[in-house]
Amino acid sequence: MAKDPVRVLVTGAAGQIGYALVPMIARGIMLGADQPVILHMLDIPPAAESLNGVKMELIDAAFPLLKGVVATTDVAEACKDVNIAVMVGGFPRKEGMERKDVMSKNVSIYKAQASALEQHAAKDVKVLVVANPANTNALILKEFAPSIPEKNITCLTRLDHNRALGQIAERLSVPVSTVKNVIIWGNHSSSQYPDVNHAVVGGKPVREAVQDDAWLDGEFIKVVQQRGAAIIKARKLSSALSAASSACDHIRDWVLGTAEGSYVSMGVYSDGSYNTPSGIIYSFPVTCANGEWTIVQGLPIDDNSRAKMDATADELVEEKALAYACISE
Numbered sequence: 001m002a003k004d005p006v007r008v009l010v011t012g013a014a015g016q017i018g019y020a021l022v023p024m025i026a027r028g029i030m031l032g033a034d035q036p037v038i039l040h041m042l043d044i045p046p047a048a049e050s051l052n053g054v055k056m057e058l059i060d061a062a063f064p065l066l067k068g069v070v071a072t073t074d075v076a077e078a079c080k081d082v083n084i085a086v087m088v089g090g091f092p093r094k095e096g097m098e099r100k101d102v103m104s105k106n107v108s109i110y111k112a113q114a115s116a117l118e119q120h121a122a123k124d125v126k127v128l129v130v131a132n133p134a135n136t137n138a139l140i141l142k143e144f145a146p147s148i149p150e151k152n153i154t155c156l157t158r159l160d161h162n163r164a165l166g167q168i169a170e171r172l173s174v175p176v177s178t179v180k181n182v183i184i185w186g187n188h189s190s191s192q193y194p195d196v197n198h199a200v201v202g203g204k205p206v207r208e209a210v211q212d213d214a215w216l217d218g219e220f221i222k223v224v225q226q227r228g229a230a231i232i233k234a235r236k237l238s239s240a241l242s243a244a245s246s247a248c249d250h251i252r253d254w255v256l257g258t259a260e261g262s263y264v265s266m267g268v269y270s271d272g273s274y275n276t277p278s279g280i281i282y283s284f285p286v287t288c289a290n291g292e293w294t295i296v297q298g299l300p301i302d303d304n305s306r307a308k309m310d311a312t313a314d315e316l317v318e319e320k321a322l323a324y325a326c327i328s329e
């Protein structure tokens with residue numbers, strides 16, 4: 001029997017990630033090849049014409065799984081009954097800007113959209129925040145949507161996770177699918193800690209396979225931390241196709257489950273696991289089953305990792321304070 005359609009909201013749908021993401025969703029890459037979808041696309045009035053153009057293209061592509069398209073600049077209409085919300089809308093970081101520069105522009109958007117989701121979305125809506133500063137936007141959304149379960153509000157660090165897999169695969173000249181269990185700890189920013197201490201390639205520890213701890217502890221970490229900035233420098237625009245694809249990976253694994261023995265990285269509301277501060281959205285290793293994520297517990301953490309995990313937590317605590325200062329201005 002055919003499944004009922006799932007309503008998926010993409011905010012900022014006329015932007016460059018949106019343009020890459022909506023066809024992926026309509027093709028079943030996010031929710032599976034047997035899952036019909038209704039796309040809800042939100043953007044702001046100056047982008048209304050362009051948003052309508054995206055809607056026209058979705059119709060023209062004749063996606064069999066696409067059962068409807070709502071393209072609107074009305075946030076209440078956009079949020080109506082959505083089951084999944086991918087929050088991409090916002091002001092992107094430009095060359096030379098730090099994420100903190102975009103903070104004040106974005107936290108006020110996330111505060112307002114939190115209320116709209118709370119009032120109009122399905123009660124069990126699953127939310128993925130992509131727009132930067134992703135962890136702190138997600139935190140603001142959580143704080144101003146108290147009736148949405150906190151476990152349902154997450155942010156995207158899967159792109160960083162995938163970047164780490166990609167760097168190791170390139171270094172070893174192996175298919176990226178053979179590398180697993182890297183971890184991104186903390187913030188989706190240059191303070192993040194890409195950790196390979198528990199990662200394996202073809203069943204072998206990554207450190208054994210690479211045999212170059214200096215590279216893994218130095219250049220590798222820096223490349224992953226700075227990859228977003230490197231893409232901006234190269235394209236004069238921030239990453240889009242990789243961000244869209246990773247957003248699909250995040251939601252697919254959350255809804256359909258992670259593979260046996262594998263974990264992935266997700267920004268989630270910290271419960272204090274691994275002695276991280278609670279009250280922030282922090283990226284952890286997680287497994288997913290039955291539509292719920294669970295933080296992988298009990299991984300041994302050495303002193304070097306501890307220091308890096310604490311540094312990125314400190315940045316998130318600082319961002320939280322800054323976000324609240326922007327809100328009260």
Ligand code: NAD
Nearest residue numbers: 012014015016017043089090092093130131132156159243
């Ligand atoms: P973009 O500027 O091309 O698109 C953003 C869109 O959001 C625009 O169409 C804009 O009109 C719209 N928008 C602005 N305010 C809005 C609002 N209040 N409601 C709805 N829509 C609104 O930017 P992009 O390149 O698509 O990037 C989007 C965001 O994703 C940026 O914040 C960027 O920094 C972030 N990003 C995050 C990751 C990640 O891994 N977490 C990766 C890449 C980019």
Ligand code: LMR
Nearest residue numbers: 093132227228229238239
């Ligand atoms: C990315 O990681 O590609 C984006 O978050 C862009 C950025 O602001 O670095």
